[in-house]
Amino acid sequence: MTPxxxxxxxxxxxxxxxxxxxxxxxxxxxxxxxxIGPNGAGKSTLLGILAGEVRPDAGEIFLDGQRVTGLDxxxxxxxxxxxxxxxTAIVQDxxxxxxxxxAVIAAERGRIPGLGRPAMADPTLLAAxxxxxxxxxxxxxxxxxxxxxxHGAQRQLELAMxxxxxxxxxxxxEPTAGTGPDEGRAMIELLRxxxxxxxxxxxxxxxxxDLDAVFALADRITVMAQGRVIACGPPEAVRTDxxxxxxxxxxxxx
Amino acid sequence: xxRRATWLLALLAAGLLPLATDALGQPxxxxxxxxIAVFAIAALALDLVLGYGGLVSLGHAAFLGIGxxxxxxxxxxGVTSAAVHWATALxxxxxxxxxxxxVALRTTGVAFIMITLAFGQMLFFLAVxxxxxxxxxxxxxxxxxxLGPLDLADDRTLYxxxxxxxxxxxxxxxxxxxxRFGLVLRGAKSNERRMRALGFTPTRHRLAAYVLxxxxxxxxxxxxxxxxxxxxxxxxxxQRSGELVVMVVLGGLATLHGAIIxxxxxxxxxxxxxxxxxxxxxxxxAVLVVVANVSRRGLLGLxxxxxxxx
Numbered sequence: 001m002t003p004x005x006x007x008x009x010x011x012x013x014x015x016x017x018x019x020x021x022x023x024x025x026x027x028x029x030x031x032x033x034x035x036i037g038p039n040g041a042g043k044s045t046l047l048g049i050l051a052g053e054v055r056p057d058a059g060e061i062f063l064d065g066q067r068v069t070g071l072d073x074x075x076x077x078x079x080x081x082x083x084x085x086x087x088t089a090i091v092q093d094x095x096x097x098x099x100x101x102x103a104v105i106a107a108e109r110g111r112i113p114g115l116g117r118p119a120m121a122d123p124t125l126l127a128a129x130x131x132x133x134x135x136x137x138x139x140x141x142x143x144x145x146x147x148x149x150x151h152g153a154q155r156q157l158e159l160a161m162x163x164x165x166x167x168x169x170x171x172x173x174e175p176t177a178g179t180g181p182d183e184g185r186a187m188i189e190l191l192r193x194x195x196x197x198x199x200x201x202x203x204x205x206x207x208x209x210d211l212d213a214v215f216a217l218a219d220r221i222t223v224m225a226q227g228r229v230i231a232c233g234p235p236e237a238v239r240t241d242x243x244x245x246x247x248x249x250x251x252x253x254x
Numbered sequence: 255x256x257r258r259a260t261w262l263l264a265l266l267a268a269g270l271l272p273l274a275t276d277a278l279g280q281p282x283x284x285x286x287x288x289x290i291a292v293f294a295i296a297a298l299a300l301d302l303v304l305g306y307g308g309l310v311s312l313g314h315a316a317f318l319g320i321g322x323x324x325x326x327x328x329x330x331x332g333v334t335s336a337a338v339h340w341a342t343a344l345x346x347x348x349x350x351x352x353x354x355x356x357v358a359l360r361t362t363g364v365a366f367i368m369i370t371l372a373f374g375q376m377l378f379f380l381a382v383x384x385x386x387x388x389x390x391x392x393x394x395x396x397x398x399x400x401l402g403p404l405d406l407a408d409d410r411t412l413y414x415x416x417x418x419x420x421x422x423x424x425x426x427x428x429x430x431x432x433x434r435f436g437l438v439l440r441g442a443k444s445n446e447r448r449m450r451a452l453g454f455t456p457t458r459h460r461l462a463a464y465v466l467x468x469x470x471x472x473x474x475x476x477x478x479x480x481x482x483x484x485x486x487x488x489x490x491x492x493q494r495s496g497e498l499v500v501m502v503v504l505g506g507l508a509t510l511h512g513a514i515i516x517x518x519x520x521x522x523x524x525x526x527x528x529x530x531x532x533x534x535x536x537x538x539x540a541v542l543v544v545v546a547n548v549s550r551r552g553l554l555g556l557x558x559x560x561x562x563x564x
Binding site: 051072073074075077078082083085089090091092093094098099101102103105106107116117118119120125158161162 | 429433437444445448449
């Protein structure tokens with residue numbers, strides 16, 4: 001079976017630092033694939049390469065067997081790659097509903113956003129946006145400026161926007177980062193629901209520091225250290241891997 | 255006072271103005287109102303890219319120049335049809351906006367300001383070099399423009415025509431920013447990274463807004479030439495571009511009608527203060543500093559706070 005998302009020998013250096021070094025990654029359809037590792041392991045750079053924000057110096061990225069290495073973020077997004085960022089990226093000065101509307105507009109492919117009727121008076125657009133907010137449980141905050149939402153709700157909004165249009169791949173950069181314990185648990189629960197979407201959820205690449213979240217969600221885990229993959233396998237195997245323990249313990253002892 | 259009442263009142267005032275200036279025997283004020291309408295069009299056009307797109311164009315006076323020279327050059331060859339002048343200005347303005355926009359929109363922030371300024375100055379010096387059309391001194395238009403039966407050399411006719419253009423562009427602009435297009439433009443202004451991750455290519459939307467804005471401002475340039483019967487490179491100096499930015503910021507960004515208010519207030523202040531002292535710029539500067547400090551949303555912001563939260 002062709003992996004949904006595949007990275008082949010991707011490398012990227014920043015000056016003398018090799019951030020990502022010959023990484024191989026296969027994400028199967030519907031799989032939640034966590035990428036963990038100590039700080040500076042190259043996880044976020046890898047996610048950037050997968051999303052098209054960071055150009056790799058070497059290697060190729062394939063989406064369902066199609067080479068997407070040369071495509072920019074917007075083109076990959078249109079092919080069904082959605083993402084959340086480590087620092088929540090939403091449109092702060094628009095309302096939550098308007099943010100969701102933007103995601104719906106983005107998913108209306110081929111349509112030229114010309115004059116037409118006012119967006120705020122378009123029942124189809126409004127209904128789709130409300131539905132997106134409902135899916136993550138923040139429909140009550142529809143008319144609140146996104147920047148005024150609680151941090152957890154901002155993360156949920158970002159996820160809601162990513163989920164519009166049923167992406168094939170969801171790239172998540174530390175979805176529980178900066179959230180309180182309750183918000184973190186709510187986010188994990190939400191991602192579990194996304195994973196079990198009827199008809200098949202998106203494949204997810206989950207970069208995460210919170211190992212509780214990782215072990216609660218991941219089907220497979222790839223462990224990175226100093227830009228390289230040092231282990232990859234199901235959670236149980238990775239948990240007991242001596243190399244992984246060394247990498248994490250080494251980090252903790254520094 | 256609700257919104258609708260405010261609009262009706264504004265419309266009524268604009269409609270009664272010619273009667274008032276007649277009654278007072280002060281035709282000068284009608285010409286002055288035309289001037290306000292002309293600059294309101296240019297400021298409104300600028301607000302589309304500056305307010306909604308977050309793009310500080312310091313070269314918008316170039317479009318005034320394109321419009322004015324469209325009138326001037328045709329008139330000097332005996333073509334007095336305003337329809338021809340306007341069509342030329344719209345086409346040239348849109349093409350100039352597209353060509354310069356493709357280059358300028360590769361950048362944002364300070365670099366965008368510098369590039370639009372540079373293009374504006376290039377056009378300024380091009381106009382200076384047009385010896386056949388007055389060069390540095392500009393040229394007087396001896397024949398007034400006509401639109402079918404309408405004689406635009408008549409102050410009152412020109413006032414109505416300018417007002418009609420302003421109303422049409424205001425309606426078009428409001429429609430545009432309320433549509434999906436406007437939402438995408440505002441999203442890209444606030445968080446380009448998110449917009450790209452959603453699959454948008456915001457540069458396209460910005461270019462469309464820039465071209466439309468340029469075409470609108472070019473019409474303002476035509477009307478300016480009709481109103482003054484004169485065309486010169488001074489119409490497109492970078493100081494003029496700066497004035498347009500001040501009008502938009504003074505009135506209130508990203509509102510469209512704020513740009514109209516800004517244009518009216520700035521021109522009225524210039525007029526009133528210049529009558530008092532030759533150092534009127536000093537007083538104007540102080541006023542701008544106060545407004546900018548008291549309200550981040552310009553004069554409209556002042557009104558909103560005094561009325562309480564809406």
